[in-house]
Every structure is written in structure tokens, then in C-alpha cells.
Amino acid sequence: MHHRIALIGLLAACTDTVEATQAIDTRWVPAWADEFDGEAGSAPDPSSWTPDVGGDGWGNEQLEYNSDSTDNAFIDGDGHLVIRALRQSTQGMDYSSARLTTRGAVEPGPGRVEARIRVPEGQGIWPAFWLLGTDFDTAGWPACGEIDILEVRGEDPGEVLTTVHGPGYSGAASVGQTTQLPFDNSAADDFHTYAVDIDPELITWWIDGERVHTVAIGDLPAGSPWAFDGSFFIILNGCRSDSDRWRGRSQRADRARAVTSVAA
Numbered sequence: 001m002h003h004r005i006a007l008i009g010l011l012a013a014c015t016d017t018v019e020a021t022q023a024i025d026t027r028w029v030p031a032w033a034d035e036f037d038g039e040a041g042s043a044p045d046p047s048s049w050t051p052d053v054g055g056d057g058w059g060n061e062q063l064e065y066n067s068d069s070t071d072n073a074f075i076d077g078d079g080h081l082v083i084r085a086l087r088q089s090t091q092g093m094d095y096s097s098a099r100l101t102t103r104g105a106v107e108p109g110p111g112r113v114e115a116r117i118r119v120p121e122g123q124g125i126w127p128a129f130w131l132l133g134t135d136f137d138t139a140g141w142p143a144c145g146e147i148d149i150l151e152v153r154g155e156d157p158g159e160v161l162t163t164v165h166g167p168g169y170s171g172a173a174s175v176g177q178t179t180q181l182p183f184d185n186s187a188a189d190d191f192h193t194y195a196v197d198i199d200p201e202l203i204t205w206w207i208d209g210e211r212v213h214t215v216a217i218g219d220l221p222a223g224s225p226w227a228f229d230g231s232f233f234i235i236l237n238g239c240r241s242d243s244d245r246w247r248g249r250s251q252r253a254d255r256a257r258a259v260t261s262v263a264a
Contacts, residue, residue, distance in 0.1 A: 040077025043070050048106055052099040052235075055091050059141075062126075065093035066237065073098035083251050085125065085238045099237035107134050109231045113149060114195035114206075119251045120238065121188035125154025127251045129194060131232035142170035145227030147203065150187075150194040157188040162196075162205040162213045168224035175220060177213045179205075200229045 034048050051073065055065030066072070067090060076082050085097035119127040128151045133144030142165045151161040163176030181187065195206040205213040217226050238251050 036075050036079055036081045038075040038077075040075065041070055042075045043068075044073055044075065044081055044100060048102055049100045050103060050105070052101055052237075055093045058099075063093065064095040064097040064238075065090040066099040067091075067096050069096070069098075072096055073100055081236075083127075083236060083238045085120070097238045099235060101233050101235045103134070103233040105233075107231045107233050110198045110200055110229065112195055112197050113232070113234060114193060115149070115236075116191050116193045117150065117187075117251060118189075118191045119150075119152050119157065119187045120154060121152075121157040121186065122154045125152075125238070127152055127154070127238045128235070130235050131196075132235060133227065134231045134233055141165075143167050143227060145230070145232070146170075147196060147198065147228065147232070148176070149196045149205065152187050154188075157186040158184065160187060160194070160207060160212075164203060164215055164228065166220070166224065166227035168221050173221075175215055177205075179207060179212045181207070198228055198232075201226070203228060 034045050036044070038045070051068035052066055053068050057063075058066075064085060071084070071086065073081070073083050083098045083100070085095060087094065088096050090096040113131060115129050117127075117129060119125075129149045130151070131145075131147040131149065132141070133139065133146070136144040146163075146165040148161060148163040148165075151163070153159065153161075158181050160179045160181065161176060162179065163174050165171070165174045169175050181192070185192075193206070193208050197204040197206070201217050203215045204211060220226065236251075
């Protein structure tokens, strides 16, 4: 079974309709790949992935220290990237985990970003697969734009959150949706494919090939700017939020791929 992260940059003309976005979908071709096929216990490929190291709460009062240790992010030898959160004292924090980004290495513009991931579950677990604008350092957050492709609250792994944050619509005022996985499925029970198509005037989310959410310019609060027509870098992380229960948990992805479209 193949599980992938796919990054897609559009070369064809961008469109503002769901139907046109679906039509473009048929023309993806590979442009970059990471098969996570390194030796067991090795770090993710440093030419693609860089650990974000720190423990300042990351703006969300997170309780973990994100390290660059292979205790927290490693290749398992079976073609998986594993991000593992542990209850262990690290740099003054009670928990450790990892936050990996493709910043400076893989930074797609308008197009598709896709991953096939199995997340952990449990009270206080908060895994995420998301994008930040590459102008983060100069524009700051939320002006740089943030697209959350997948967020799961560990206490309710049957619900997937898909969200955008930008100027005038961030944090509690963000524009998003909660999708219940069908047939009592859980994001923690098996791998699922999570994708987002980014068009200059439309963002579309997919789960296992089914369209679940769209946000267009007209869906933003009146007068708020669209922050999603530039390039982005990818973030994969496993967070620890406040709760009264905790056990170590891991999320897995096993095949990273960049693809681009070709003209019909």
C-alpha cells in the first residue's frame, strides 16, 4: 500500500470554479518525491525536511518541546516517516515531539498539496498537516496566510478540521469546517488521503478523493484580503495540548511526492 504526500504546482491557467479545479486534477505529473525509504532510526531527509526546534507554546499554548531528535521524528525502515510525541522532560517542558517543515526546500505555489497519513488518538493529542506562506518572516502571521489541511483533536479522531487563517480571519475568527469521516471511520484507524487544491481565488479540500470543503474570496469577512496566492511551505507536527490523560502517540506518513500539471 502506498501512502503519499504530494505537492502540486499549477502550470495551467488557474480557475475559480470547483468543476474546473476537478478537471485540472487529471493532469498531475511528478516533480519531487521522498519515499521515506531510509534506514530504520534515521532522520528525515534533510534536503527536504527541517525540524523547527523550540518549546515556547507556538502561539497555541502547546505543552511540548519540539526537538531535532530521532526519538521524535524518524524513518522506521518500513517506508514510513514517524512523528512521535513522548512524555519526557525536555528543555523544561514535560513532553517532547517534532515539528517538521519544508521551508527553504519545497515551497509550492498555487496547486495541490496532498498527504496520506495515519494520526494518533488520545486526549490532548493534536496532530496537524498544514501550510504557511513563505513570507512569514516579513509579513508575519496571519498576513502570510495559513491553510490547515488536516487537524484532528485526539479525543475525537472521527472529526477532521480544515481551516484558513488570514488578516481579519484568524484564531477563533478563522474560516473553517469540521468534517465527520463517514461510516464511523477514524483518522487514527487507518491511512487516509488529505488534499487541498489552492487556486488564486478558491481553496478546495479533499478526503479520500471526496470534496469536503471549499473557501472562496467571497466567503471571507467583508474587506478581508485573500492571503493565498503566493508560495507556501509544509508543516507536519504532533502537538500536546492540556488534558488530564497522556500516553505516547505517533503519526505516520510514508511517501512524499511533488507533482506539477501539464497543459492539456
